[in-house]
Amino acid sequence: MPSNSPVIAITVGEPAGIGPEISLLAAWALRNEVRPVLLGDAAYLAMLAHDLNKEIRLMGLSQQALRFNGLPGCGRDQITVIDCPLNAHVVAGQLDPRNGRAVLQTLDVAIESVQNKWCDAMVTAPLQKSTINDAGVPFTGHTEYLAEQTKTAQVVMMLACEVSATLPQPLRVALATTHLPLREVADAIQFDPLLNTLQIIHRDLQDKFGIAKPRIFVTGLNPHAGENGYLGREEIEVINPVIQQARSLGMDVRGAFPADTLFQQKYLKDADCVLAMYHDQGLSVLKYASFGLGVNITLGLPLIRTSVDHGTALDLAKLGTGLADAGSMKVAIRMAAEMVKRQALAAVN
Incomplete structure (x- = not known):
C-alpha cells in the first residue's frame, strides 16, 4: 500500500444487517489500494472477522486515543477499527433500538475524522432509520444528517x-x-x-x-x-x-x-x-x-461521502455470514478514493 493511499473512514452501519460483513470484506480486499479505517464495535467486528476470514487482522483504537494522537501507522495486513461500542448484544436480523445511538456515533466520529484530516473521505454502510428513531433521535437519512452535522445549507x-x-x-x-x-x-x-x-x-x-x-x-x-x-x-x-x-x-x-x-x-x-x-x-x-x-x-458537502446502493438486508443477515455481496461497498470505496485524488489534483492546479 503506497504511503499516499487515500485514508477512507468506513462506518459499518446497522449491526444486525449486512453492513459490518460487507465493510470487513471490502476493506480487507482493498487494503492494498486504500487505507481503510472501520468505525464500529471493535469486539463485534473482531468476532465477525474471525467467522468470515481468519486471515483478517484488526487493530482496535479508542476514540480517546484517536483524538489525542490521531491515526497510528498501520501496515497493509492490518485494518484499524475506531471503537464505537454497542449497547446491546447483536442478533443477526433483529433490530435493537438500544444500539441506535451507537450507530449514529459512527457517523459523528467519521465526520470528525475527515474534518480533522485524520481521514480523507467517508464511506457508509446501510443503517436502519427506524432503529435510530426508536432510540429517540429524529433521523430521516444519511444525506440529511450529514448536511445538518456539517452545517451545509443544501x-x-x-x-x-x-x-x-x-x-x-x-x-x-x-x-x-x-x-x-x-x-x-x-x-x-x-x-x-x-x-x-x-x-x-x-x-x-x-x-x-x-x-x-x-x-x-x-x-x-x-x-x-x-x-x-x-x-x-x-x-x-x-x-x-x-x-x-x-x-x-x-x-x-x-x-x-x-x-x-x-x-x-x-x-x-x-x-x-x-x-x-x-x-x-x-x-x-x-x-x-x-x-x-x-x-x-x-x-x-465540505467532505467526500459515498455509500452503497442497497439497504441493511436483515433477512439475508439472519441466514448467517458469508452470503452478502460486498460489490457495491468495494465500488463505493474505490469511487471515494478516486474523488480524493481528483480533488487533490484540482487543488494543485
Missing part, C-alpha cells in the same frame, strides 16, 4: 455506476428532492433550490469527478414533461426557467425532458449527469441497470 443526493456489460458509459443520476412523500414533491420544486441543486452538481462534477464542462440533463416532473401545460405547469413555471437561468450562468444544462424516454443510450451518451425531480423517478432506472454495483454520493 446537499444533493446522486447515485452513480461505472461502465459494465450493460452500461457502455458511466451513469449518474442526481435528485432534486429525496425522501419526501410523493404528494409533497410538486410543492418542493422551487426556483432557487432547483438552481442551487444544478450549481452544486456542476461544481462537484468539476472538482470531484474531473469533468471540465459537465453536461446535465434535467427531467420534467410530469408525464411527457407536462405536455405544454396540459399535464401540469411545473415545467413551464419553474423547471424550464431554472434551466434557462443555469445556461445564462455558463452551465451546460438541457431539458426538461420526459423522464420515460430520457433514459436511453442515444440520449445518455451526451449526458454526464441526469437530474431527476424525485427519488423513484431517477433511482428506479439506475438501480435496475446496476443494482449491487451502484454508489450513493452526497454532493455539496
Whole structure:
C-alpha cells in the first residue's frame, strides 16, 4: 500500500444487517489500494472477522486515543477499527433500538475524522432509520444528517455506476428532492433550490469527478414533461426557467425532458449527469441497470461521502455470514478514493 493511499473512514452501519460483513470484506480486499479505517464495535467486528476470514487482522483504537494522537501507522495486513461500542448484544436480523445511538456515533466520529484530516473521505454502510428513531433521535437519512452535522445549507443526493456489460458509459443520476412523500414533491420544486441543486452538481462534477464542462440533463416532473401545460405547469413555471437561468450562468444544462424516454443510450451518451425531480423517478432506472454495483454520493458537502446502493438486508443477515455481496461497498470505496485524488489534483492546479 503506497504511503499516499487515500485514508477512507468506513462506518459499518446497522449491526444486525449486512453492513459490518460487507465493510470487513471490502476493506480487507482493498487494503492494498486504500487505507481503510472501520468505525464500529471493535469486539463485534473482531468476532465477525474471525467467522468470515481468519486471515483478517484488526487493530482496535479508542476514540480517546484517536483524538489525542490521531491515526497510528498501520501496515497493509492490518485494518484499524475506531471503537464505537454497542449497547446491546447483536442478533443477526433483529433490530435493537438500544444500539441506535451507537450507530449514529459512527457517523459523528467519521465526520470528525475527515474534518480533522485524520481521514480523507467517508464511506457508509446501510443503517436502519427506524432503529435510530426508536432510540429517540429524529433521523430521516444519511444525506440529511450529514448536511445538518456539517452545517451545509443544501446537499444533493446522486447515485452513480461505472461502465459494465450493460452500461457502455458511466451513469449518474442526481435528485432534486429525496425522501419526501410523493404528494409533497410538486410543492418542493422551487426556483432557487432547483438552481442551487444544478450549481452544486456542476461544481462537484468539476472538482470531484474531473469533468471540465459537465453536461446535465434535467427531467420534467410530469408525464411527457407536462405536455405544454396540459399535464401540469411545473415545467413551464419553474423547471424550464431554472434551466434557462443555469445556461445564462455558463452551465451546460438541457431539458426538461420526459423522464420515460430520457433514459436511453442515444440520449445518455451526451449526458454526464441526469437530474431527476424525485427519488423513484431517477433511482428506479439506475438501480435496475446496476443494482449491487451502484454508489450513493452526497454532493455539496465540505467532505467526500459515498455509500452503497442497497439497504441493511436483515433477512439475508439472519441466514448467517458469508452470503452478502460486498460489490457495491468495494465500488463505493474505490469511487471515494478516486474523488480524493481528483480533488487533490484540482487543488494543485
